[in-house]
Amino acid sequence: MINFNETNLTNCDREQIHIPGSIQPHGVLLVLQEPELTIVQVSENAQVLLGTSAKELLLSPISEYLSEVSFALLQKEIHLTKLFLNINHPLAIMITTKNGSLQLDGILHRSQGLLLLELENAPERTQDSISVFYYQARLALSQLQSSVGLNQLLSQAATEVKQLTGFDRVMIYRFHEDSHGEVVAEAREENLEPFLGLHYPASDIPKQARVLYEKSWLRLIPDATYTPSPLLPSTNPLTGTPLDLSFSVLRSVSKMHCEYLRNMGVRASMSISVLKDGVLWGLIACHQYQSVKHIPYEIRNVCEFLGQIISLQISRKSESEDIEKRNLTKACLPSLIQAMSAHIHLVRGLISVPESLLRLTEANGAAVSYEGEIQLVGQTPDLGQVRRLIDWIQAQPGDELEFHTHSLSREIPEAEAFKGVASGLLAVSLSKPHGNFILWFRPEVIQIVNWAGDPKKPIVTDSGVDQISPRKSFALWKESVHLNSYPWQPWQVNAALELRSAAILEIIARKVDEIKHLNSELTLAVKSRDDFFSVASHELKTPLTALQLHIQVMLRVSKMTKGDLPRDRVLPKLSVVEDQAFRLNQLVDKLLDVSRITAGKLSLDVTQALNLTDVIIQVANTHREEFEKENRELRVLVQPEVTGNWDPTRLSQVVTNLIKNSLKYGGKEPVELTLEANANSAFIRVKDRGIGIANENITRIFERFERVVEGHSFNGLGLGLWITKQLVEAMSGRVSVKSEIGKGSEFMVEIPRHLDYSEVILK
Amino acid sequence: MMKSEKMESTALLNKCILLIEDECMIQQIIVEFLQEEGFHVVSLSNGQEALNYLGSQTLYPSLILLDLMMPVMNGRVFRREQLQNTRLAEIPVVFMTAGRITQEDLDTLVPQAVIKKPIDLDHFLETVNRFCS
Numbered sequence: 001m002i003n004f005n006e007t008n009l010t011n012c013d014r015e016q017i018h019i020p021g022s023i024q025p026h027g028v029l030l031v032l033q034e035p036e037l038t039i040v041q042v043s044e045n046a047q048v049l050l051g052t053s054a055k056e057l058l059l060s061p062i063s064e065y066l067s068e069v070s071f072a073l074l075q076k077e078i079h080l081t082k083l084f085l086n087i088n089h090p091l092a093i094m095i096t097t098k099n100g101s102l103q104l105d106g107i108l109h110r111s112q113g114l115l116l117l118e119l120e121n122a123p124e125r126t127q128d129s130i131s132v133f134y135y136q137a138r139l140a141l142s143q144l145q146s147s148v149g150l151n152q153l154l155s156q157a158a159t160e161v162k163q164l165t166g167f168d169r170v171m172i173y174r175f176h177e178d179s180h181g182e183v184v185a186e187a188r189e190e191n192l193e194p195f196l197g198l199h200y201p202a203s204d205i206p207k208q209a210r211v212l213y214e215k216s217w218l219r220l221i222p223d224a225t226y227t228p229s230p231l232l233p234s235t236n237p238l239t240g241t242p243l244d245l246s247f248s249v250l251r252s253v254s255k256m257h258c259e260y261l262r263n264m265g266v267r268a269s270m271s272i273s274v275l276k277d278g279v280l281w282g283l284i285a286c287h288q289y290q291s292v293k294h295i296p297y298e299i300r301n302v303c304e305f306l307g308q309i310i311s312l313q314i315s316r317k318s319e320s321e322d323i324e325k326r327n328l329t330k331a332c333l334p335s336l337i338q339a340m341s342a343h344i345h346l347v348r349g350l351i352s353v354p355e356s357l358l359r360l361t362e363a364n365g366a367a368v369s370y371e372g373e374i375q376l377v378g379q380t381p382d383l384g385q386v387r388r389l390i391d392w393i394q395a396q397p398g399d400e401l402e403f404h405t406h407s408l409s410r411e412i413p414e415a416e417a418f419k420g421v422a423s424g425l426l427a428v429s430l431s432k433p434h435g436n437f438i439l440w441f442r443p444e445v446i447q448i449v450n451w452a453g454d455p456k457k458p459i460v461t462d463s464g465v466d467q468i469s470p471r472k473s474f475a476l477w478k479e480s481v482h483l484n485s486y487p488w489q490p491w492q493v494n495a496a497l498e499l500r501s502a503a504i505l506e507i508i509a510r511k512v513d514e515i516k517h518l519n520s521e522l523t524l525a526v527k528s529r530d531d532f533f534s535v536a537s538h539e540l541k542t543p544l545t546a547l548q549l550h551i552q553v554m555l556r557v558s559k560m561t562k563g564d565l566p567r568d569r570v571l572p573k574l575s576v577v578e579d580q581a582f583r584l585n586q587l588v589d590k591l592l593d594v595s596r597i598t599a600g601k602l603s604l605d606v607t608q609a610l611n612l613t614d615v616i617i618q619v620a621n622t623h624r625e626e627f628e629k630e631n632r633e634l635r636v637l638v639q640p641e642v643t644g645n646w647d648p649t650r651l652s653q654v655v656t657n658l659i660k661n662s663l664k665y666g667g668k669e670p671v672e673l674t675l676e677a678n679a680n681s682a683f684i685r686v687k688d689r690g691i692g693i694a695n696e697n698i699t700r701i702f703e704r705f706e707r708v709v710e711g712h713s714f715n716g717l718g719l720g721l722w723i724t725k726q727l728v729e730a731m732s733g734r735v736s737v738k739s740e741i742g743k744g745s746e747f748m749v750e751i752p753r754h755l756d757y758s759e760v761i762l763k
Numbered sequence: 764m765m766k767s768e769k770m771e772s773t774a775l776l777n778k779c780i781l782l783i784e785d786e787c788m789i790q791q792i793i794v795e796f797l798q799e800e801g802f803h804v805v806s807l808s809n810g811q812e813a814l815n816y817l818g819s820q821t822l823y824p825s826l827i828l829l830d831l832m833m834p835v836m837n838g839r840v841f842r843r844e845q846l847q848n849t850r851l852a853e854i855p856v857v858f859m860t861a862g863r864i865t866q867e868d869l870d871t872l873v874p875q876a877v878i879k880k881p882i883d884l885d886h887f888l889e890t891v892n893r894f895c896s
Contacts, residue, residue, distance in 0.1 A: 534862055537862070538862050541861030541880050542861060542880075544861075545880040545881040546792065548881040549882055549884070553792055553796050553884070576788050580788060
């Protein structure tokens with residue numbers, strides 16, 4: 001037996017509420033032993049209700065106190081059914097007492113081998129009241145069945161139960177995964193404060209109460225201020241243990257619970273279990289505030305029946321709502337995948353459809369980290385915090401594809417700083433070693449609770465600090481979910497994983513494309529190198545051929561001539577030989593330059609100040625003959641004394657390359673070579689009126705081995721402009737070209753005059 | 764008409780050679796050498812010039828010495844044009860090249876002979892004599 005005085009908030013979970021040893025005093029409990037139906041236990045209040053004392057009743061056969069009809073009815077009921085004996089309930093029991101007869105409602109069930117007969121005052125029943133009641137009951141049923149969606153069903157149920165019972169307030173109370181409760185529907189008198197949306201800690205309805213509620217579907221407390229009536233004797237005479245009252249409607253409830261009700265100002269209460277797949281899902285909780293409230297058996301029965309109907313509907317409706325939610329989740333995937341593949345940049349693709357990204361997991365914020373770039377969507381911690389979160393996830397051992405928590409600060413205390421946006425974290429890895437992740441965030445639950453009442457309204461307490469009230473309970477619950485977000489549902493985690501798979505496929509597809517592209521670039525590079533070798537060998541063989549031919553002819557002449565060699569025949573050939581040897585040398589130098597530049601070993605000689613004007617004039621003079629031979633003009637316009645720290649050989653090479661280029665592609669028109677300078681830079685321009693360069697080829701001409709003119713029509717290695725560009729850039733300058741096809745080209749070289757070469761020792 | 768043209772095309776001048784070579788140092792020395800050996804040589808520096816020249820002639824050289832890599836019109840293009848022109852197709856052509864000759868070149872351009880650069884003069888003379896004797 002529990003000592004009521006010891007009951008407090010912490011021992012609630014230990015109280016054995018199914019064996020209270022007492023009942024509520026609005027009815028009488030008679031415990032009968034078969035076959036004689038001897039009264040072996042009786043509630044002490046028998047005297048009050050029946051006019052016969054408990055002691056007197058004890059061990060008498062019940063037949064002594066029943067009318068013949070009632071006894072026959074009782075016996076018939078006992079024989080008809082074995083376990084649940086409620087088919088003809090309530091039994092119309094006529095008790096014969098010293099003061100005459102008494103009409104009572106009798107309810108019969110078995111417990112631990114004994115029959116328990118609970119007697120309550122029968123309400124007045126007329127034919128009319130019965131038909132009105134059944135009409136109401138049927139109406140209630142049809143209303144429930146026609147409701148659409150879970151919320152409407154629950155709110156309709158609250159309304160119907162209120163209508164049937166007349167309670168001041170009827171709430172549908174739902175247990176969450178962590179056993180805490182939330183008021184999800186409510187019907188109440190208008191003057192009452194709404195409780196809809198309030199959350200309560202799990203301790204408000206202790207575990208053993210929830211176990212009991214799964215067995216017995218209805219509890220009734222007509223008067224929460226009652227004094228319990230103990231059973232006599234206190235234990236089951238068959239077993240010697242306290243009698244199990246799990247299925248007794250008169251069962252005395254926990255004193256804690258009555259106190260809880262009284263603190264809420266509740267005088268009478270009733271609760272009906274709502275089960276989903278055999279597990280307690282919630283309660284229909286009814287409150288009466290001012291008055292005692294008796295609910296007759298048949299109304300209780302209909303309410304219990306409604307509870308069962310709701311239980312069935314909930315399974316169905318919440319399932320279909322789950323399916324709907326899952327479908328909504330799934331519906332986000334295609335748009336995300338499409339956005340991903342449509343975008344050049346995978347991450348930007350994802351965040352280009354922020355609603356889908358967030359709806360996928362019902363998150364309030366998200367972050368995508370890919371190849372060192374982090375993009376944020378919605379409500380998230382700041383960039384630095386997200387970066388540290390990613391570092392933390394990366395540092396975790398193992399290679400799970402996903403990580404999720406609804407209490408992030410329990411994992412990382414630092415997260416408390418941003419609990420308002422990220423108490424919940426769901427992360428999937430695209431590539432953990434590279435820090436590539438998609439993250440979703442959920443705020444602390446408290447921040448998004450649907451407040452029905454005024455959350456700022458102070459908690460009213462009449463007396464001591466231990467007193468509990470709905471608001472105080474709510475505060476307790478707030479404490480218990482502090483730093484928690486709503487938990488991630490399995491299908492949301494799955495959706496995140498599906499997005500991960502899609503993203504990885506996309507990444508792989510892109511890598512394949514990249515490799516293909518690289519491969520084709522490589523093939524091109526190999527081809528252009530092969531082309532280069534064939535052009536280079538041709539270029540080398542041409543002077544060699546000339547050399548060899550001249551030498552062979554001279555040899556023949558020498559062999560055929562007796563005496564002195566004819567000078568007029570031999571000398572010009574020797575001169576050609578010298579020229580060709582010089583040309584070969586130049587070619588070899590060019591090739592060596594290419595190999596130096598490619599290897600990054602080009603060096604500049606900048607030890608002396610150089611007069612660029614002289615260099616330009618010198619180069620122009622060197623080529624003047626070639627121009628004259630083709631009947632073309634080379635116009636030279638130079639600013640005098642343009643000096644700077646430059647390498648003379650390399651600069652002359654640059655100018656030579658540009659001049660040769662204009663000789664080759666400049667047609668028969670004049671070429672202009674100009675030199676200008678300002679305080680900072682020198683500008684060399686070579687302008688021709690030749691074939692010009694098409695727009696699409698402008699950048700190609702500076703590449704290695706490129707001759708944009710097709711078909712080998714123009715000789716050369718295709719290296720001149722490339723070398724020019726490399727040399728100019730080595731001097732921290734730049735080379736550019738303006739050109740129009742058919743109208744000619746203008747090459748411009750800009751080189752800074754004063755440069756600290758120690759800083760630019762060549763790449 | 765066709766027939767008379769064809770007849771005309773076979774009228775090749777004996778010991779008369781057309782040299783098509785862009786590199787003037789090579790051109791000069793070959794011309795000098797062939798003249799020494801008693802040939803009449805016309806030298807031009809690309810395929811287009813050669814087509815223009817041949818188009819203006821009624822009598823044709825007995826041999827064309829053709830460089831392959833040249834500006835304006837290279838040797839391969841010239842040879843294709845020549846083969847398509849019935850009046851010119853039968854003039855024998857000897858390729859002179861520093862580059863590679865592929866099997867495809869041999870199959871489609873069907874040169875009468877190929878001389879690799881750098882040129883060996885004895886071999887060169889022998890080849891020329893084969894077509895001009």
